Amino acid sequence: MTASLTVDRLTYRYSDVVALNEISLRLDTPGIHGLLGRNGSGKTTLMSLASGLRRPTAGQIRLNGQPIFENYAATTEICIIRESGDTTAEWSESIEDGLAFARDMRPYWDEAYARKLLDRFELSPRRSVAQLSRGQRAKFACLLGLAARAPLTMFDESYLGMDAPTRYDFYDALLEDYMAHPRLVLVSSHHIEEIARLFEEVIIIDDGKLLLHESAEALRGRGMTVTGPATAVDSVAAGSTILSERSLGSTKSVAIYDAPATLAEQARAAGLETSLLPIQDIFVHLTAKRGKH
Amino acid sequence: MFDDRSPIYRQIADRIKADVASGALGPDEQVMSTNQYASFYGINPATAQKAFQTLVDEGVLYKRRGLGMYVSPGAREALIAEKRTRYFDAVLGPALDEAMAIGISADELRSFFNARTKRQDQ
Structure with a gap:
């Protein structure tokens, strides 16, 4: 069954700043979907809410009809990979330890696929995560996101720090893996030109408001x-x-x-x-x- | 790989049509799958799917349940016939206009035409 993400008049406020202002949308078609917005538009806030990292100020965000915040059943269906270092930078552990951690945490984890990606991304399992370069850390983070095979997978600027060839390698891996295991994938990126061809639906938010949500094909024709x-x-x-x-x-x-x-x-x-x-x-x-x- | 003159699905459909018209894809031959097209071009599979659907609607391809897409038996002839009806307006007309615009005379055109067709007749 495809996951469905329903957002209903979702508002989020950081003290006196309104980051998201009554956003409503529904994502329930398997596909790689793009979440676009300028810096500070609310993309990251929306993804944080969609992964249960924050509690909505008002309105609702649900996965398969269930609230996400503080809901273990919902959050195990969700994987978010944030900007390169964010989740992994402080780890003194090795990549091997990181994989073991993910294996325990992720119900849909595919170990064989993770190993394949290590090879493909030229990452040695013995390296300590803290000593990786920014680009390598981004590769490792994206690997964790792909191999988690979560029904709702989000990449929030995850490949910042990757050079162009590595980004293209990631796009290829993402597309291949998505086709083998269709699911809901939401990607935010500033490299729109590079990745737009993968998008099935595009969501644009601006100043915390939903500007548009439509199929990439239709948007391209506009x-x-x-x-x-x-x-x-x-x-x-x-x-x-x-x-x-x-x-x-x-x-x-x-x-x-x-x-x-x-x-x-x-x-x-x-x-x-x-x-x-x-x-x-x-x-x-x-x-x-x-x-x- | 794509230009921005028309939608990507249209360009993929046009390429498949060109292959059918040239005979590179024969009657009842299977075409690559949606996923293979998506991987090859690095596009989302729905776009490839839309290209295929367009070609099914136009009668160029047909679907065998669970097996994939195949070239319709009469597709090549139909595409060639379609090209022929468009040829004078879409191809030769503009070429002649261009010739006139840069001052190539009707005699020059005729002798070129004769030389070309003679070569082909041999």
């Missing part, structure tokens, strides 16, 4: 760039939501959001070039602070 002679571009784009525009001599390029279905055809008929806006660009446009208040 933004379009139209490029060509300025007058032709202007006449095609008139009346649409324009996210940004730039000019080079008489050539103009505009990024349009939620363009009507006919716009691409119109543009091509007018001899203009069109392309879809990558999710990263849509994210940047939607969360950019426009001017000072």
Whole structure:
């Protein structure tokens, strides 16, 4: 059975700062889903609440209908891997000890797979965790997250400190393992361009509020760039939501959001070039602070 | 691997269609699985699934329960017929427009055409 995470008017306050403001959403389709937001938008707070590390100030967050905070049955179904060092930096124990700990803690732990990942990530089980480099520690943390095989698995900026080849190796491992063992995976990342192709659904939060939650495919189709002679571009784009525009001599390029279905055809008929806006660009446009208040 | 002119699932579907049209994928031949496509391209399996579903809807592929996706027997002919109907408007027309725009004469085009077709007839 696929896990379902239900968030209902969830609010979290740190003394006088509202980190999450009445967020409601539901995740119940197996898949690798993206949680996107700028720094301080509330991503980490949301994941902390989803893993039972914090108690909601108001509203509810439930796994399979059960509250998560201080609920052992729910939290054993959940694994969260936070930014590289966070969970493992102080360990003086070896990687081997870390694996033994995870084996005891994690009901779905796959030991053989964990060993395979050690090889793949070139980690020696005898090394002490405290002596690992930041990148190695991130690899070890991601290994723990994958091999835990938890029905709800969350990676919160887990691969900070990994170099690009290692990140790609992690994406490959994540995708392979997800396909072999479909489950609910929620990933937050600032490397949106790299990982967006893995996403099935995308959640964007901004200033503690839910900005959007939809399929990655649909989101990708919502933004379009139209490029060509300025007058032709202007006449095609008139009346649409324009996210940004730039000019080079008489050539103009505009990024349009939620363009009507006919716009691409119109543009091509007018001899203009069109392309879809990558999710990263849509994210940047939607969360950019426009001017000072 | 993908451009941003159209959705990824569309581009995957187009590649499979091109393989069917060229004969690289024969009639009743099995195509790779959704997961194999997802691994190869590093995309989420739902996207690959959507590409396959599009091709099933268009009659290019058919599904055998529990076995996978196969190329429909008449798909190649249908795709070629479709390409032929689009050829003059979508391919030759723009090429001729381009030739006119840069001042290539009808005679030059004719002699090129004759040379090409003669070579092919031999």
